[in-house]
Amino acid sequence: MSEIFKDEAIEKINQKKDLWQEKVYNAGKEQKSVFETLSGLPIEPLYTPAHISDMDYLHDLGFPGDEPYVRGVHPTMYRGRTWTIRQLAGFGPPEETNKRYKFLLKEGATGINGVFDYPTLRGYDSNDSYALADAGRGGVAIDTLEDMSILFNDIPIENISSSLVTCHPICNISIQSMYFANAQIRGVALNKLSGTSQNDFLMETAITVAPELLPPKFSFKLCCDAIEYCTKHAPRWNPVSFAGYNYREAGCTAVQEVAFVIANAVACSRELIRRGLDVDSFAPRLSFFLCAHSDFFEEVAKYRAARRIWFRMMKERFKAKNPRSLSFRFHVQTAGVALTAQQPLNNISRAAYHALSAVLGGAQSVHIDAYDEALCNPTEQSSLTALRNNQILQLETRVTHTVDPLGGSYFVESLTNQLEKRVVALLEKIDQMGGIVKAVESGWIHKEISNSAYEYQQAIESCNIPIVGVNCYQTEDEKLPMELFEVPETLHIQEEKLKRIRMKRDTSRVQHSLDTIARCCDEGGNLMEVIINSVRTYVTVGEISRTIKRSYGTWDPPLF
């Protein structure tokens, strides 16, 4: 134990600090009456060893790549391998997005991060009456296996990892099946595939809602079906990415973000163990997706706290032994909600600060938002600038040269401990409610998030949260300094394809595959086992989800 942690020394430090605060520090000069983090944790003027004097270094921090993984999940961290640059992309028909993927890979992206359009993410075909105005928006339109094969045409899926931002389990069950079936057709075995699918039931039932949603327990079941399937057949695939990023975008605080992803992962773990799987067979592939918001130090502390909470949860509650089961691995996206439509070029510096917090917090992969995202889908120019932003951080700043550089900061360690306490308290509350699925069914989650979103907005209006260009330093009659992205023609292309496919596919095989899906729903079997074969008949995303909804029904989320 070092000198600074001796009781006697701590006592002296405390005495000296009290004196300093009384005689030297002048609280009257403070510009605000309350200093706190974005999540409302109090911040003191100065942190000293006394704030962390009850910590046991080996037990509470340890070494990177070792328990409790607070300082990083890998021993060498970025000295060994830097984070994956995984820039999100997707728009229009698959032909167009395939070009964008190739462009980003050519320019140095090291992984694919594919997002699907609004209809696909909710299990609708491009030509569904609900979908007509949204085909190709917010992501790429996928209706059948043919679209998936076009999307990954000439992309070496055997060597590159693909993140499929499938959001809703009802989307994932079709889209991941199509990705897998396409790989098999290309001669790539499932156990060679590496990648991630989002597949988060909270996304479907609370975060990014749609006209007709599956009831929470069935959306949750579909999520677990994919995890179970991958555990057995695609061991290098992360079958779920708990999307704390999106929870945060919907309004959550940092504390809620971490509590809800972990509560979700706990629920999945319980269910998979109930299905007979060993915790160390699936837990190494549970992955997380977090936000990098504007409160720099709170974000750094958040990632570090999440690693410790996850480690203790898996070790103590689930008795996991595999180091990968115990380590909280996560992708980060910089906060879209923090971007402004006003003076949009300012977003470049905002996103750079956000990304720096992610990297100082030990993220495994990072997406930096493009500066125009409060206005439109990113253009090629803005995507490239975001990619370069990531590369500058990686290559020029040297923040990669040592592991967990903020570890040991009195402030960051203290904040990490405080965040941990609050998250653990919230996790206990969710446990008492009967777990996350119950917390969604009762509408508690919706209320929590919407309360936080409302408070955040009010804090902006009262200027408690200053936002440059929005509530201060506004520019009058601002002219936008850039070209905006226009979504390429999608609907007619997809309609034509669907018409052609419906003509040429074997109707009786399609019907048979839909009957098999319906039967599997009724019998409570694993739907991915069935759907991975069904998609080969060129059954559409919409046909699959309609069949599932006929069996499981739909649900109206209690948002207001």
Place this chain on the structure above:
Amino acid sequence: MKKSIRVVIARLGMDAHWRGSIVVARALRDAGMEVIYLGNQLPENIVETAIQEDVDVIGLSTLSGNHMILAPEVVRILKEKEMEEKVVILGGTIPPDDVTKLKEAGISEIFGPGTPLKKIIEFVSGVE
């Protein structure tokens, strides 16, 4: 006593973002208005509910980019049903060029990202 203003709030088409629409719905409710929250709907259903519920204002929300197709459609159906006295407003990520076109199409006001709630409340309160 003056009858309170009735507002229906809906997200257009498949748009998935509820944060803005819920925050605005709560702010209008807290300002004393009667708010009906519809969730995702197509123009036809939005107008139908607006008529059934006898609302004064229809608040549309979208961040998906579908606004140029669906928002004018709401106005068109209202006209068709001779209900154009209902005021249609729109919030979301709307590029400036589209704002002019949408106003020409009959959307009364457009509230982009960063709009203070009090501006929206003031506008809706002013609707007779």
